[in-house]
Each structure stands twice: as structure tokens, then as C-alpha cells.
Amino acid sequence: MAERMRDVEPSPTLDITSLAKKMMKEGKNVINFAAGEPDFDTPEPIKKIAKEAIDEGFTKYTPSSGTEELKDIICAKFKRDNRLNYTQNQIIVSCGAKHSLYNVFQVLCNPADEVVLIAPYWVSYPEMIKIVGAKPVIVKAKESDNFRVHASALKKAITKKTKAIVLNSPSNPAGVIYSLKELEEIAEIAVANKIFVISDEIYEKLIYDQKKHISIGSLGSDIYKQTITVNGVSKSYSMTGWRIGYLGADPLITKGISILQSHSTSNPTSISQKAALGALELPKKAIDEMCAEFEKRRNCMIKRLDEIPALMYTKPSGAFYVFCNIQKTGLKAKEFARNLLKEKLVAVIPGEAFGFDGYVRLSFATNLEKINEGINRMKQWLKQ
DSSP states (O other): OOGGGTTOOOOHHHHHHHHHHHHHHTTOOOEEOOOOSOSSOOOHHHHHHHHHHHHTTOOSOOOTTOOHHHHHHHHHHHHHHHOOOOOGGGEEEESSHHHHHHHHHHHHOOTTOEEEEEESOOTHHHHHHHHTTOEEEEEEOOGGGTTOOOHHHHHHHOOTTEEEEEEESSOTTTOOOOOHHHHHHHHHHHHHHTOEEEEEOTTTTOBOTTOOOOOGGGSOHHHHHHEEEEEESTTTTTOGGGOOEEEEOOHHHHHHHHHHHHTTTOSOOHHHHHHHHHHHTSOHHHHHHHHHHHHHHHHHHHHHHTTOTTOEEOOOSBTTEEEEEOGGGTOOHHHHHHHHHHHHOEEOEEGGGGTOTTEEEEEOOSOHHHHHHHHHHHHHHHHO
């Protein structure tokens, strides 16, 4: 095996989710708090467009970086929702936001470059960085700061080798949303040091307590040029399996990504691109209804977690996860997750995957009945 793969770990979120699904197929009544996807079905108008695309024979190759029609809609979406003015040659459509991020690291990073990550981080960031031979530099946020990292801590992590900062807001796994002031401070550091910001905004529509999402690339012409804005339809439109992500960036970066993609996946699935058109033109009301349901589920989960003295959490402002402190139990996160699944059929993700031992991630992307049942089982298990 190639040397670059020696230190790359498989995705623990997919691993545990797959195990939980396998147990379900075996007839076991598993409560899946490990899921990184909404449990809602893809909205009917989106499925209808995809079916029509099949019937009309839209099943051939498209341009490798996405259809012009979809790029136009993405440009309109960025302008409407994010105050970002991109043109077609600044847009790349990929096979999911994960693929978009993978392409960014491949095109931006050289061996020995450094990329600053804020922990807790999404599990695939450090592995993608390692694959290109670059080095992830971890800046650990504090639970006492609600898992926000101060700009001063990011500044200390920057060296002459730093190529980029990865920003995920709202974040997986802690549901952190950075404020305008915090984003301005991060932008100032990036511009002063001439480094890129890779802004992963996949959860932008899933925000609670009337908070607002702000794209860091919208905060001025300099940071706009240095920002790669990554998004997709997976989370907000319940389209995880359709595999459509996209990004906006400087034309030199998108040119490189377009070439890379042309030699790897070719185009994203033609039918899924048609479905993504429907998603990005879906009435705001449909997304708001889904978000309101997620907020109810979040409120239910944290209220029930309050009944368990051994578990602590920071209230998430976005996404659909609760990052839970289990240190009072005396168990390591992997041990906690393994035993809970084995003994009570409740699946959670251990925090080591996110750069934090002593924590687990619980997803509330499931219905209220299952949330209540899952927490009941956890209470019973911890008492025992």
C-alpha cells in the first residue's frame, strides 16, 4: 500500500452507522443516534424532477464540473442566501460536499503544507489532509467556551507553512455557529497572513433559536478571494444518497478542481444534478418546516439528557447533533459507544473521531419517540 495511506483511518461515523444498520437488518431494535443524515424522505417535488429526467433520457455524461443550468441556480443561491457573487466559472459541482472538500485539499495543498483545524472537527478533515501529504494542525476549543475557538488561538497556530484554515459553521459535531464579530476576526487573520479559508457550510439551513448563518466570504473583497465556500444538498434537503455537493471559489482554484475531477469521477450523476435543481428552487417554507422539526427534536433530547447527571452537554445552535461529555461515567468514549450498542442497542459516535476523547456525539436526526426511547435505555444502562 502507498505510504500516504498508512496513517489514514477509516471513517468511524460510517463504520458505526453501518454496524447499527446491519443489526437492524438482523431484526434488532436499534436506536440510531449515530446517523449523520436526516430521517426525512427526499421531498416529493425533488423526486418528481429526477423521475422526469430519467423518462426524458437525461442519463448521459454532463460537463465534468456540472451542468450550466445547475451552476446558474447555484450562483443565484449564493447571491440570495450568502451575499456571495460567483459566476459560472467559479462553481464546481461534485459528488457530495465531502467530494468537494477532498478536491479542495488535493488542489490547494502540497506535502509539508499545514492546514489549521478547529477541534472538535468533522472526522474526515484530518484524513483528507493527510492523504495529500499535508499536516493537520489542531487548535482545540474549550467546552467552557461552548466549543468556540478564539481568533487569538488560531493566530498562534499559523506558521509560514500554513496554507488554510478550515471553518465549519454550523459545525459537526458541536453545532457551533460563529457570530459576525468572530468571523470578522478570523477573516482579518486569514487576510493578514495570506492563507485560504475553506468554509464548510453544509448545515447552513439547520439553525435554531432564531440565529443567522453568515458566510465568511461575504465579509469583504480580500477574504472573498481567499475563501472556498463548500455546500451541498445532502443535509438541508434530505438528499444524502443523491451525492451532490458544490463549491464557489477563485477561478484559478476551480480550474484546477475541474481538471482533477475530469480525471477522477468525471461528472456528478446527471439525474442527481436535475434533482439538485429542484432542491435549490424548493420554497423556503419546506426547509423551514424541516428545521422546526429538528429544533423540537433537539429540545427534546437535551431536556431528557438533563435527567442524566453523569452526562453533560453544550446546547447546539445548528446541525443535528449533541456533543455530550461522558467523563463522569469513567468510561473511554469507544468503550462507552461499544458497550451501549452491545447491551442496550443504542448507537452513538465516540468523540475520539472528532479530536475529543471523553465525549460522544448523539444525532437527533430521528423521531421524538425514538429519542425518548434511546435516552430511556441510556438512563437504565448508566444506572446499572
